[in-house]
Amino acid sequence: MRKQIDLVFKSLADPTRRAIFEHLCHDGRVTVHSLTGRARISQPAVSKHLRLLKQAGLVRPTREGRETYYSVSKKGVIPLIDWLKFYSAFWEDRFGRLETVLNQMP
């Protein structure tokens, strides 16, 4: 899980890439062309960001005729959710312990 989550976070650490990923989340599926129009960066740059998101397993391409559509891979988002769940439980537990310690302090 560690290695996959590293990849996921590294790929999402870039604000442009995160914005592209958010567009995909909202729009379902998009083409490189439609993303280029909104991202205000060159098409090769958009393609590179999509490639890195794909390597992290967050998006998957589907070829339809001459167009390639990109959509969010639900499976790819799972490490992110697992990580959030793990730390949520961890901190809830530590808050409980903190309360006990505070009650015992003078």
Add this chain to the structure above:
Amino acid sequence: MQTLIVEKEFPHPPEKVWKALSDPQIMSLWLMENDFAPNVGRKFKFRAKPQPNWNGVVDCEVLAVEPPKRLSYAWGLAGPDPAAGFQTVVTWTLAPTTGGTHVRMEQSGFREDQQANYQGAQYGWKMFFGKLETVLPTL
């Protein structure tokens, strides 16, 4: 799914809560064994029992110390995997209330080379997790 913000009000004054959050001996009682010191730039480690995918060590660095209001440290999992450069930031915020102290813990993701700009990155992550939460059920 939850975002990584945990909040709670404790019926104790901020100074006391601050002590529990920043005294290494007291921290070891509720958080983990550590060699923390409340100085910005201080590198320290939390140590827990090793687990299958984790050697039990958290590599940290103190980023902000503002008693009794705010404490922040970088939180990175160390391990044999050289690709494990991934770090997060843990920020504690204390606010006095009529009956005690409101404590807020926020853990945000950021990349090591964005450390200089971590506050900006932190904001971005918070927004991102918020949005992710609203979007995920529809996927």
